[in-house]
Amino acid sequence: MDFSILAAEILLALLGLAVLVLGLALPGKAQKYVNGLALVGMVLILLYLILNFSREASLFNGVYQIDVYGNYFKLLFLMAGLLVMLMAAQYISRFKEKSSEFYALMIFATLGMMLMVAAGEFITLYVGLELMTISFYILTAYLKSDKLSGEAGLKYLILGATSSAILLFGISLLYASLGSTNFIEIGASFSSSAAVIAGVVMIIAGFAFKISVVPFHMWTPDIYQGAPIPITTYLSVASKAAGFAALLRVFMLAVDPNAVFNWGLLLAVLAAITIVVGNLIALSQRDIKRLLAYSSIAQAGYILVGATAANSYGLKGVLFYAMIYVFANVGAFAVATAVEVDTGRTDIEAFAGLSKRSPLMAAIMTICMLSLAGIPPMAGFAGKFYLFAGAIEAGYLWLALLGLVMSMVSVYYYLGVSKAMYIGENTDQAPLSLGWGSTAALWVCLLATVILGVYPGPLSELAGYAIKIFI
């Protein structure tokens, strides 16, 4: 068979192994070359993927699918991974321990996500999911001397394992009833028996945990707060996108929308609760990591609106929003990282006076936050437009109204950070320095957020091209 079809995955696995082995074998001084190798490797694989973007193939009797939909998300993961690695350089360099493990684990997590979105059946999907999650368990607990980090790792392990078990149980129920793990075969023989409904509900619950949908969101704030910030970032953008990508593939291919049970309404209610709870709790947060954690719960709710609609605009919205969410969230977290590296604090007061210490960072933070809130001309607005246009087209006017009102409410807490940056007083007036990695990541996030907001056409066309497999 032609292994070049799988080249991106194979190369990424080799890169991860190389970084891991070289990091252990080489002396401490050579670490930075290993880290550089990780970065360069990711860039090359990203380029390879872009060049082969429209390639399509079905491997091993439909077990593994190479299609534009999968490639779109692979692109997203690699880009997010790259941005996070860039912004993490300064943060990681503070630790005396060998840092290459950090990069190796991130690469493995990325590989897991890539397997997840390309899986054509449940077992492969599960393997990818576990590869991603297990890498994240370790990364979350990476700050060995930090109690919060250890606690977060343990919590994530226990809750994550439970949710995986639920997912697996759901899969086995489907397999027992319908006799297949392949999405398309399941879709062809889909019936609304009790076991199938229970199975799909469990699968939703399993995914809902990964994408932190209320009421399966409890782990999010603690783990986002405890984990090293770069990992929090990566969890919030990429792991969530992977969850959505896989969920959509399962839902669009395997679950028959004309079945007796109203799946759309179930998802709509979940989305509504998620949006309301995430935004309302975020209003009272005083720690930037917890604030962004609750904000990311709310964001998951918005994306779920698009999945609920499951029509052309809605699905396009999911893909579009997932992509621009990467830039907005990485931008916000990158500024938070720089502030934490400088002050050692993560409360919102630590941002006081940032507009004088670093006008660029204050502006980027504001712009990224506004994009998250969906204020034009930032990219978040175009994304929300697609999501809610999909919802209204599918008949969920109430959901769109609720989502839009809540996203305006969210401006309150997003602007709270801007308020601290622009009018807060800080005794420390020294300009804030940034490494080249973080600077590059920040500029990419800024430009992407603004340009895609003002001119969303190309990305939305790409997203429209990617969802062709469903419509």
Add this chain to the structure above:
Amino acid sequence: MYEIPVLTITLIVPLLGAMIIMCLPAGQHKGIKWTAAFATLISLLLSIFIFLTYDRALGGMQFVETIPWIRDLGVNYALGVDGISIPLLLLTNLIGFSSIYASWNLRERVREFFALLLILIAGVMGTFITTDLFIFFLFYEVVVIPIYLMVIMFGSTKRVSKEYAGMKLTIYLLIGSAFLLTALIALFVQARAISGIASMDMAFLATLNYGVEFQILVYAFMAFGFGTLLSMFPFHAWSPDGYAGAPTAVSMIHAGVLKKIGGYGLIRIALTILPAGAAVVAPIIAVLALGNIIYAAYICLSQKDLKYIVGYSSVSHMGYVLVGIAALNLISINGAVIMMFAHGVMAALFFAMIGNLYEKSHTRNIEDFGGLAHQMPKLTAGFMIAGLASLGLPGMVNFIGEFTIFVGAFGTYRVITILAISGIVFTALYVLRALGRMLFGPRNEKWDHLQDLKGVEMVPLLVLGLAIFIGGFLPFTLMDLINNGVGEMLAQIGPLQIGGWW
């Protein structure tokens, strides 16, 4: 034929100005201020050019530009102006230009201030000249954030803190805009379902036939969204607090033009696209407008802070605009449009004068003053022009607006119009009381150190004062234009019937 994109240039010059300002060194105050002044001057001259060269005989949308923007949503970067939008475009630039000079004495964080101000001006302008719903909404929301930042950074804390005022204003407007956006998306989706074409073009959307129930629902959403922006009773609470907290230039632009986006939207979008919905919801708007006119005027009587007086008075004046819009006939809507223009220049002049006085005396309480005419005759003239315009003295453009609205609305709503006219009495009371207390009477030695308007401080007075008088003595300059635009619009939507005892 290759044409110069006049509207795009008008729109983009302030943005370019903002970019240049961001590149200048922060200490370069002179350069920053002159850049801003120059940018707004170009926009002002271009909008006067548009005002003069618009072909009134031909009518319709002119200076049209269309560039496809987002294909799958049918969004075009489409600009164009007609008789309804030109007065408001002109208004924006008159006030934008004046607001730069009203902020001339600013010394702290000058660069941020003028960059944000120019973005704000461009944003407001964009809403009036676009013919695409998506782009309209984009510009409409773009302005909210600069305003918030300017209020918290440069505002003043008196009765309420500037943080509170800024956030209140922002959240009110954003919640309103959430309803508006829902309405716009619903409209877009429905139009696509009916016609099979994805389009955000206002003219196209207006040609379709929507169900009456759908129209009522969507119009109600829009009325809430635009109404909040226009400070429609009872959603007006942000307005006085917001103006009191905001720096002078923001108060000028906000009260002067930003609010008018609400009225403009109600006419251009809500009424044109959803006439059947308008016919049903309009009486409710007219009743609420009475709340504006009478309730807000009543509050004005007991206010001592100058900015609160003008703030509530602008709420009250917006009531006239709402009555005009709700009466749904040619004369009343003409009146509403000219009233928006008139109130804009008047409120901006008022705020410019208040800002100047506050800068020098550090108080806005009318009871602290007395006999200011002795020390500051030019400032007094400014206050008097604004004040008399506010109470609708003939010879001022405001009189034309109020008179036309009442003439138009009387045919539709007898009772409401009579009650609304009574509002004029209150207006005269609070305006004359405040101005008399402040400006006239014996000389107060305490204020001898105050310097009268001089140099560039005169610009807002001259520009805005001139606009008030030209509009007042030569009303046809504006009226013909507006009549053209509104007439065409009403001819397109056909006759509307509003029944009842209103």
